Amino acid sequence: MAETKPVFLVIGAGAGIGGHAAKRFAAGGYHAVLARRSDEDGLARLVGEIENAGGSASGVLLNASEDGAIEDLVARIESDIGPIDSALYNLGAQIGNRTLHDTPHKTFELGWRLGCYGVFRLAHAMFPAMVERGKGSLLVTSATAAVRGNAGQHSHAAAMGGRRMLCQTLNAEFGPQGVHVAHVVVDGPVRSPDTLVKLLGDKWDAFEAAKGEEGIIDPAVLAETYWHLAQQPRNCWSHELDVRPFNDVPWWNDNPDPTINSRAGKPGFAGPGE
């Protein structure tokens, strides 16, 4: 079907980041394989949109936390569709803020399965062929929780912190073999129809009004950055970068508005001195 096209595999291909990345890579000449857990109709719609735009794509339902599922998918693509040139691991493990008491052991483990173990499994299955071809890339959508652990984020932060370190070990071993691993810290809200928009429901309009249209990441725009990363010649690769809307507060900053900053003026107090 897509014999002459390089394959771009998206694990976690909803209508937001994953779907838009698939569209961007398809527009750039890739055959996109979109994998997601559920919503066969939504999946077919995304594939259809890519094909209507003249691109090549296929879709598959995938329970990434199931043993063997990722491995089988990679094997099937390599044998039936073509060599995977680039992949995007776009599964999250966000379950909202929960106290430790309200974070059951099974939940914590599932967070790890989706947030960290899945990246390991994808790399394990996919990298050998990339190494043989001396070429490939793995993009990983990550979250602020990979670099700091907020209250209530036990499961998510532990999974994402592991994910980030794993991306470093993968890069250390596979970079010199030609496989580009990039870890992207998405530090702001994303206009994702299947997640954020759905989650907010009736509150979306108020949310958008408060943030402003440009205060929410457009997944089509983020897809351009993913495309740029995957196309960087290997003399100049980026391993880690952050993205957020211009008017958002980066994770390392206090909110400058003293009315909503519990630490207003703190820098004025904390410094050494006398």
Add this chain to the structure above:
Amino acid sequence: MAETKPVFLVIGAGAGIGGHAAKRFAAGGYHAVLARRSDEDGLARLVGEIENAGGSASGVLLNASEDGAIEDLVARIESDIGPIDSALYNLGAQIGNRTLHDTPHKTFELGWRLGCYGVFRLAHAMFPAMVERGKGSLLVTSATAAVRGNAGQHSHAAAMGGRRMLCQTLNAEFGPQGVHVAHVVVDGPVRSPDTLVKLLGDKWDAFEAAKGEEGIIDPAVLAETYWHLAQQPRNCWSHELDVRPFNDVPWWNDNPDPTINSRAGKPGFAGPGE
């Protein structure tokens, strides 16, 4: 047995860091509970040494990766010995450098079970009583792999990166409730009879000669820092710190010796310029 003494629990109580921490806390008036996976004789010897020095201690064999084991131990201590005031999670997940290919899925999962999930389980079981008492501390021996992922460290770094973020989420929720969580990055070799010394075997003498006696962390010295952390009044708590011998190269530095530094002169080349 130790009714009037606060309890210090060590999970991972070998003759190195864990055992010395137990001795230090016992010397400071705690009843030390030493838990380790195997070597009943070694365990009895440590308990004996503490008792001979006039301290109070007890030992227990524990398979920390087994479901319910940590939870049962905490419950038994609280009911049979006394309130746990401080604990040290001292289990590692280091398995040496292995390629991704030589890192089986079960190995990666076990790394997470010991390196990350065990901290979650200990906190889950132990913190409610500490919160009720408004007081407690959890010290976590961590590794350089928690802050950067070296080649060959897939399993270890993913586990430790998760551990570090988890310590931040635990601190965020439980610090304000009086529970002190401290994450210690041990960035150098430790004179641990049950691990490093045993591992090196015949090569120990050459290793020690190369490093120098003071080039290897003395676990009794590190135990003083653990004691200091656990005794910090709550107006001034440390959450994260590093330790290494004076003559070691911190993880973030290149080795300054150009004969063994593949990036010798790199800083001179890398800077912006023209």
Add this chain to the structure above:
Amino acid sequence: MAETKPVFLVIGAGAGIGGHAAKRFAAGGYHAVLARRSDEDGLARLVGEIENAGGSASGVLLNASEDGAIEDLVARIESDIGPIDSALYNLGAQIGNRTLHDTPHKTFELGWRLGCYGVFRLAHAMFPAMVERGKGSLLVTSATAAVRGNAGQHSHAAAMGGRRMLCQTLNAEFGPQGVHVAHVVVDGPVRSPDTLVKLLGDKWDAFEAAKGEEGIIDPAVLAETYWHLAQQPRNCWSHELDVRPFNDVPWWNDNPDPTINSRAGKPGFAGPGE
């Protein structure tokens, strides 16, 4: 005067961190030299308190931003009092939050002179003798601005960011020669009579009521951590650590209270997903 005592030099010796560190080291057997820019009476009072407690101390007024001032002081101490064993650089460069427009070039430069260049000058003057003696320590009181740049902190953060990297380069060169450099990120308000208490004036009581007595760092407590750092045997040195009150929000965390957190729920929105 203090011939047989090792000297502890404090640059920035007000009644808060600097003065309490001087008291702690004097109690531990050091002769403390307290240097500060102004307030001869306050200085004499601190020296008197140390002497009344049976310790040994002397005071000197010092304009640390003046060329040659630090260098002269170090030379005079070494020749007239005794070898400097430990020093604390406790000068800040905090000027409160100011827009870039309201940060004059001279202000930015002065921030650098006090916040970064002074550490360089102190090390330049003091380390050669320490290296000759194979022993010494430099403690540096630092601020959150050393690890992240908040809005309005142009001058302070640029100075402190430089200070932190300088502490790393000093450690890299001088650690193996026996000189211990420790960089302490003070990430919370300090009960400093000459700075925070004076600055808040009438508002102090309300501030203390809001934070709680234990929600403000007691400089005497922080001094114990400084003492611990300076006394670490050289097989186990810490280079960087943080301190803050138990109920404060670490710099990397959002405030968990949704009513004062502009990013409330952000983690739930930002994660990768679909």
Add this chain to the structure above:
Amino acid sequence: MAETKPVFLVIGAGAGIGGHAAKRFAAGGYHAVLARRSDEDGLARLVGEIENAGGSASGVLLNASEDGAIEDLVARIESDIGPIDSALYNLGAQIGNRTLHDTPHKTFELGWRLGCYGVFRLAHAMFPAMVERGKGSLLVTSATAAVRGNAGQHSHAAAMGGRRMLCQTLNAEFGPQGVHVAHVVVDGPVRSPDTLVKLLGDKWDAFEAAKGEEGIIDPAVLAETYWHLAQQPRNCWSHELDVRPFNDVPWWNDNPDPTINSRAGKPGFAGPGE
């Protein structure tokens, strides 16, 4: 001259990163203003190359460490050429590895003037008009020394550490006003004719043979990443990213080759355990 074109200003426009960035922005429709300290012929050659390729450019000699020089240049461009839409601060402060003893005070200060203060001065002069227009970007070529201080890098690391924190404070204040600040950590050698190639001289061929052609950053490739950053729509801005060749060792990693890694096996020794 370039009335209808947006202006791209490069401070530090040699034949490497700066010149190639100028070419890329000129190719994208900007008028490039190239500023460098010396070599009028080299400057004219770069301008000529851009014009021959159909682009628009002008060159100017600039001593960036001179008071008023950057400010005057910005004012002249805004009045004589056109509004500055994007700028690249591409001046380094690398002077090679020097001990503290061999780092004179004037050298340390000059490092700060070029490495940190110059960014402050450029932003001070250039941002008000950008804020008024609600649009602009400042790209900053930075170095590994901004994130860790290696031995011998006192001057460079202190300057770059300050630069990085300053970029964060500038982003915090000006991002919400529409000005994009991006800090790029160049963590590898760059094929820069005016710096690295010249510096290595006869040794260049051996260096290139050792690294491999793709083991050295091509400034034309890095320029594409700069272009991407400057063109990111404001709903999805990157603030910090790293770049290095595929076969280079990232700054946070030990060299995996045990024959040239002084810490070979260290991860196996350092972990907590027992």
